[in-house]
Amino acid sequence: MNTDALRSALHRDAELAPRPARDLLDQVAQRRRRSTRRRISTAAGGLALATVIAASPLVATSFTGDDRASVAEPAQVDLLNSPTRGSLAGDTELLESFRQLSWRDPSDPEDRSAQPDLDTRNVVFAGDIGDTRVASVAGTIDGNTFITWFTGTAGAPADRLQEVGSSRAGVAASPRATIDLDVPNPIAIVRGAPGDEIEFSPAAQLNRDGTITRTYQAGTDIADGITIWPTTSTAAPALAFRISRDNIVTTQSRPDINGDAGRAAGDTTVPSYVDPRGYAPAADGRFITTMVDEVTTNLQLTTDQLVPTLLWAGPVPGPDTTRNTAVVLGYTAPNGATLIQETAFAEDSTGGYLVVPGALQPFPAGTAVGDHPLLVRNVVGDGTADQVVVTSLLAVGPATATQARLTPTDGTEALPTQLTGGAATLDDQDAASVDFLDDAGAVLATAPLSPAYRYGVGGSWPQ
Amino acid sequence: MAVRFDDDFADFVDRWSPALLRVAFLLTSDHGLAEDLLQTALMKTSRRWRHLADRDHAYSYVRRVLVTTHTSWHRRRRPHEVLIDRLPDLADTGSAPEPSGLGDALHALDELPPRMRAVIVLRFYEDLSEAETAVALGCSVGSVKSQSSRGLTRLRDLLTTPTPSQSYREARS
Numbered sequence: 147m148n149t150d151a152l153r154s155a156l157h158r159d160a161e162l163a164p165r166p167a168r169d170l171l172d173q174v175a176q177r178r179r180r181s182t183r184r185r186i187s188t189a190a191g192g193l194a195l196a197t198v199i200a201a202s203p204l205v206a207t208s209f210t211g212d213d214r215a216s217v218a219e220p221a222q223v224d225l226l227n228s229p230t231r232g233s234l235a236g237d238t239e240l241l242e243s244f245r246q247l248s249w250r251d252p253s254d255p256e257d258r259s260a261q262p263d264l265d266t267r268n269v270v271f272a273g274d275i276g277d278t279r280v281a282s283v284a285g286t287i288d289g290n291t292f293i294t295w296f297t298g299t300a301g302a303p304a305d306r307l308q309e310v311g312s313s314r315a316g317v318a319a320s321p322r323a324t325i326d327l328d329v330p331n332p333i334a335i336v337r338g339a340p341g342d343e344i345e346f347s348p349a350a351q352l353n354r355d356g357t358i359t360r361t362y363q364a365g366t367d368i369a370d371g372i373t374i375w376p377t378t379s380t381a382a383p384a385l386a387f388r389i390s391r392d393n394i395v396t397t398q399s400r401p402d403i404n405g406d407a408g409r410a411a412g413d414t415t416v417p418s419y420v421d422p423r424g425y426a427p428a429a430d431g432r433f434i435t436t437m438v439d440e441v442t443t444n445l446q447l448t449t450d451q452l453v454p455t456l457l458w459a460g461p462v463p464g465p466d467t468t469r470n471t472a473v474v475l476g477y478t479a480p481n482g483a484t485l486i487q488e489t490a491f492a493e494d495s496t497g498g499y500l501v502v503p504g505a506l507q508p509f510p511a512g513t514a515v516g517d518h519p520l521l522v523r524n525v526v527g528d529g530t531a532d533q534v535v536v537t538s539l540l541a542v543g544p545a546t547a548t549q550a551r552l553t554p555t556d557g558t559e560a561l562p563t564q565l566t567g568g569a570a571t572l573d574d575q576d577a578a579s580v581d582f583l584d585d586a587g588a589v590l591a592t593a594p595l596s597p598a599y600r601y602g603v604g605g606s607w608p609q
Numbered sequence: 610m611a612v613r614f615d616d617d618f619a620d621f622v623d624r625w626s627p628a629l630l631r632v633a634f635l636l637t638s639d640h641g642l643a644e645d646l647l648q649t650a651l652m653k654t655s656r657r658w659r660h661l662a663d664r665d666h667a668y669s670y671v672r673r674v675l676v677t678t679h680t681s682w683h684r685r686r687r688p689h690e691v692l693i694d695r696l697p698d699l700a701d702t703g704s705a706p707e708p709s710g711l712g713d714a715l716h717a718l719d720e721l722p723p724r725m726r727a728v729i730v731l732r733f734y735e736d737l738s739e740a741e742t743a744v745a746l747g748c749s750v751g752s753v754k755s756q757s758s759r760g761l762t763r764l765r766d767l768l769t770t771p772t773p774s775q776s777y778r779e780a781r782s
Contacts, residue, residue, distance in 0.1 A: 149733060152764060155714035156635060156734040162712065163634035163643060166626040171619055174651045 165535060225270050225284035225293055230281075231340075231369035232273030241269045243304035244281040249294055253349040262286050271337060274300040275374055277331050281307060282337060293336070297326045310404045324384050327405025332382065334375040334401045336365070342396070344373035346424050349384040349446035350607050354481040356510035360608050362388050382407045400586070408443055417442070418476070419454035422516065423518045423545065423567065429459035433473050433491050436501060441477055441487060444607050452477040455515050457486070458569050463538040464526035468492035472504065472524055474542055476515025484509045488540065488596070492523040502526055504540070505596035506607075519543040519593035521552075521580040543582030544568050544590050552577040618658045622651060629675060635681045635730045636723075638715045650675040673745045676731065677773050680723045680746075717767040721760055724748075728756040729764065 167173060207268040211463025234240055245267045262285025270293065277300045284293040298307035310326045322337040336344045345362035352358055365373035377385055382403050389397040411436075416431035417438040438454050445452070455476040470492050477485040488504040505522040520542045527535040541550045541563075549562040555576040562583060563570050579594045614622075626647065633643035633650075641717045654661075654671050661667060718726050724746070732753070739757070742749045 151763070152733050152768075153713070153736075153760070155768075156730065159712055160631040160635055160734060163631040164640045164649070165625075166630050167644065170626055170648070170651075171614065171622055174622070174648050174655060175614065177648055177652045178655060189753075204695040256765070 152424070167248045190400065194221075204301070205609050220566075222308055225452070226266060226268050226286065228270060230272055231372055232271045233368070234272035234274065234279075234281075235369075237272075240304065241272055244269045244272055244283060244296065244307075244558065247281070247283065247296055247304055247307065247309070249283075249285075249309060262292060269311060270460045271369060271372055275333060275335070275368055275370055276300065276331055277574075278333065279307060280335060293322060295324050295326070296473055304561050323387050323399065323401035325377055325385070325401045325403045325405075325407075327379050327403065327407060332377050332379070332405075334365075334377050334382070334385055334387065335368075336375075336387050336389070336401070338369040338371040338373075339391070341391065342371045343390040344371070345388045345390070346373075346375040347386045347388070348375075348381060350444045351476075352445055352479045352481075352483050352485055352508055354483050354511045356483055356508045358485075358508050358608055360386060362386075379407050381445050381446060381600075409439055417449045418453060419449070421456045423457065425459040428461075428471065429456055429473050430471065430491070430493075432499070433459075433471065434475070436491075437473060437475050437487055437489050440474075440503075441485065443477075447479065451480050453487075457516060458542045458567075460569070460571075462524050462526065462540060462571050463488055464490070464492050464524075468494050468500070468524050468526075474520060474540075474541055477519070478515055482511025484511075484513060484515045484518065486515065486518050488520060488522045488524075488542075490526050494527050500527060507596055508560050517544075519580070519582055519591040520596065521577065521593040522596040523574065523598065537572055537579075538571070539572040539573060539577060539591070540596075541565070541580045541582070542569040543580075543593070546580035546584060547590050549583040549586050551581045551583060553579045555580065614655060618655060621667055621671075625671070626651075628668070629671060632672060632730060633675055633679070635715070635734055636676070637716065638719050638725060640684075646675060646679055649678050653678070669724060669745070672735070674749075676727045676745055677747060680727055713768060714764075717764050720767055721763060725760040725763075727757045729755055729760045732757055742772065 147498060165276075170409045203289055220404065229235070230241055232426060240347070246264070249261050264285075267283055267285035269281060270284050271280065273280055279298045279302050281296045281304075282293060283296070286292070286462070295310040296304075296307035297310055299423050301320050308328075310324055310328075323334060325332055325334045334346065336346075338344050344365055344367075346365045347360040347362045350358050350360055367373050375385065375387070378407055382401070386398065386400050388395055414432075414435070416435050419438065434454075434456070441447075441454075442449060442452060455478070456473070457476050458474040459471065462470050462472040468579060470490065472488060472490045473486045474486065476486070479485070486507045488506075490504055491499045492501040492502070493499040504524055505520060507518070509518055520540070523537060524534060524540055525537050539552070541552075543550065543565065544566040549569045550565055550570055550572070551562040552560040552572065552575065554560055555578045562573075563572055565582070568582070579592055581589045582591045582593075584590055629650070630643055630647050633646040634640070637643045637646060650671055653674050654667075694756060718729065719731065727746060728742060731737045731745055732739070737745060739750050739753045742753045742757075746753070
């Protein structure tokens with residue numbers, strides 16, 4: 147390979163990039179508004195928020211994620227000069243051996259560029275947590291501060307510790323959280339600043355009132371500003387943490403995960419689901435698996451508890467080079483609340499497929515999954531260098547509905563579209579909602595356009 | 610609180626966001642993260658836009674923000690974001706002398722540390738000189754030289770030896 151070939155390959159693969167969102171500027175403005183509010187909140191001391199949080203130790207975050215607006219800047223720690231925290235902090239000989247540990251690069255153990263200068267290294271944390279020994283070391287590479295974790299069996303000497311592969315990061319002074327699933331009893335360990343309050347949320351909750359929230363609980367403090375939470379390979383992908391300082395939330399995020407989380411490699415078992423409308427032949431088992439895994443993982447509920455129900459599956463408009471399918475699943479939580487999920491898949495001739503999340507809508511208890519009409523915009527690309535993207539609308543209503551009539555955002559009237567089995571794909575247009583009609587023209591149900599999938603902020607799940 | 614951007618900032622975003630998003634994608638290999646990265650870089654830039662004296666070089670400025678933001682980001686899993694499951698065109702021949710398969714370069718870049726990856730992208734996609742790359746990354750030319758050399762060696766190895774991660778990119782779920 148020469149550099150010309152590399153240039154060609156980079157330019158070819160760059161074309162796999164998505165197109166900028168049509169509302170990119172709006173998204174930037176929204177992000178800046180949140181950021182500005184964070185600054186104001188910090189400057190004002192966040193008195194109102196502090197009052198709310200003090201009065202309510204278990205504060206749920208909202209499904210919309212708007213609480214992000216109250217997030218203040220996290221406390222920064224001088225990692226290169228701060229005293230070591232943890233139960234082994236007094237063992238200077240052991241700390242020195244931790245400091246000398248090699249920082250391997252998992253993909254290139256011989257690469258010395260990954261080694262921070264020895265004289266800059268500082269052991270930020272060292273301690274035995276249950277049956278696991280944990281050491282966290284900071285150092286500089288090319289003038290930038292990095293931090294990494296080492297783990298091993300409690301009581302092990304330094305040379306028996308292994309660096310946790312994926313935990314290195316450049317924002318070393320900011321709070322960090324990591325989970326090493328390769329130790330016998332995995333824990334999530336969060337390093338904040340001294341004085342920080344650290345809480346964990348094991349999973350998102352689908353509430354009876356049709357909201358999806360998270361509830362945070364205190365973890366186990368093992369040092370000032372360092373807190374742990376026991377976890378497993380199944381639970382780790384759903385775990386979130388939150389750091390508060392002076393009763394202001396400064397960080398809400400998910401830990402880095404080292405090791406295999408979630409479904410075991412090679413496990414291709416399709417989750418059980420209900421198919422009351424007979425759409426199973428149109429729904430590839432891999433697509434069902436992908437969708438159900440997303441919901442069961444984030445909610446940490448089983449398929450038995452959620453009763454996945456196939457509401458619709460069929461072809462949707464997309465590039466000519468891929469087979470384009472959308473699937474709509476409904477879930478009923480034990481508390482009666484329901485969740486509708488729509489995802490499109492673009493499968494190429496090799497069997498690989500692109501997954502495009504469309505909708506994730508919760509509803510209050512008291513209605514059946516089949517009662518929820520849906521209008522969602524699908525944006526299906528083929529993932530090729532030409533980056534063909536086809537957008538369309540999918541309307542799924544009551545099985546007895548025979549026509550759908552969009553309500554355009556410009557106030558004009560649209561002509562009804564014929565439905566098959568209560569569903570249809572429509573040309574993309576600026577529509578606010580859709581009415582599902584029977585043969586007599588009576589409106590059986592109305593569905594607003596589903597909110598777009600939120601890229602870059604944790605999808606449509608609350609953080 | 611309404612945020613109003615200058616018209617020329619809006620024009621800049623309209624004109625340059627596709628190119629910047631491609632750079633972001635080469636840095637992240639992930640549609641969602643690339644969009645997140647671009648939004649973050651544009652938000653940071655928007656705060657300083659009125660103080661940006663040399664608008665002719667705004668692209669370079671935003672690109673620098675993009676790269677430095679990326680190298681400072683946490684690496685974390687986002688299991689519920691866009692999933693890509695693709696089988697590239699790799700025959701079982703035991704070797705692939707050139708990066709001919711779509712996505713091969715991205716797969717190889719995934720194996721590089723963030724800073725080394727940024728050097729490769731700036732040098733060989735954006736065609737910056739070593740000095741320009743050093744400015745963009747805020748490091749020395751010597752560092753760019755060494756990172757570039759090591760990165761090329763790594764890429765050469767990765768792109769001439771098919772690995773399981775190249776032949777099957779598993780969907781994250």
